[in-house]
Amino acid sequence: MNGGLTELAVPIYANGSRMVVSxxxxxxxxxxxxxxxxxxxxxxxxxxxxxxxxxLPAFFRAYASSDTVRPGALTASGRSMPGLGGxxxxxxxxRLRVAAAAGDIRRLxxxxxxxxxxxxxxxxxxxxxxxxxxxxxxxxxxxxHSASWLVRSISASAIxxxxxx
Numbered sequence: 001m002n003g004g005l006t007e008l009a010v011p012i013y014a015n016g017s018r019m020v021v022s023x024x025x026x027x028x029x030x031x032x033x034x035x036x037x038x039x040x041x042x043x044x045x046x047x048x049x050x051x052x053x054x055x056l057p058a059f060f061r062a063y064a065s066s067d068t069v070r071p072g073a074l075t076a077s078g079r080s081m082p083g084l085g086g087x088x089x090x091x092x093x094x095r096l097r098v099a100a101a102a103g104d105i106r107r108l109x110x111x112x113x114x115x116x117x118x119x120x121x122x123x124x125x126x127x128x129x130x131x132x133x134x135x136x137x138x139x140x141x142x143x144x145h146s147a148s149w150l151v152r153s154i155s156a157s158a159i160x161x162x163x164x165x
Contacts, residue, residue, distance in 0.1 A: 006027055006029065007028040007029065007030050007031055008025055008027060008028075009027075009028050010025045036158060042099045043100040045099065048149070052096060052106075052108065055149055059075075060093070060112055061090045063083045064114065066085065067085040068080040069082075069151075074151060076143045081154070088115065088116055088134065089131075090113075090114065091113040093110060093113070094110075094111035094113055096108065097110075104144035106142050106149070107141055108140050108142065109138070109139055109159070110138050111137045112136050114133065114136060116131055138157055
């Protein structure tokens with residue numbers, strides 16, 4: 001607080017996929033700095049990456065716009081997958097990196113470009129300023145299903161495999 005770093009510790013209780021702030025926050029001395037691991041220079045599956053670049057937008061549109069991505073043409077889990085409930089809108093895929101592997105499962109890292117903020121009102125042609133973009137990087141697992149790929153899991157990516165643009 002006096003020009004140095006301070007940690008704001010927030011107690012979190014987690015049970016499965018549910019979380020709650022379970023107590024009052026506390027100020028603590030800053031922890032030592034950590035450095036995330038660098039991405040391994042693994043071989044890439046360029047063909048699957050090319051295919052996923054055209055398939056993933058449908059998943060991310062559904063993920064952004066609803067509270068739940070229903071199983072079916074987009075997910076492989078056989079059950080619903082939580083979505084973002086309309087808090088953002090899909091704007092595009094930035095970088096996509098698919099690790100080469102044998103079999104029908106691929107792990108990938110993808111940067112998604114989200115639009116945040118309000119849409120133009122009905123009858124209004126555009127907002128005064130374009131909505132800001134937000135870039136988020138995800139770690140995903142996809143599984144081959146017939147001639148297509150389905151999303152098995154999505155999470156935050158701990159490893160950023162490229163320098164920020």
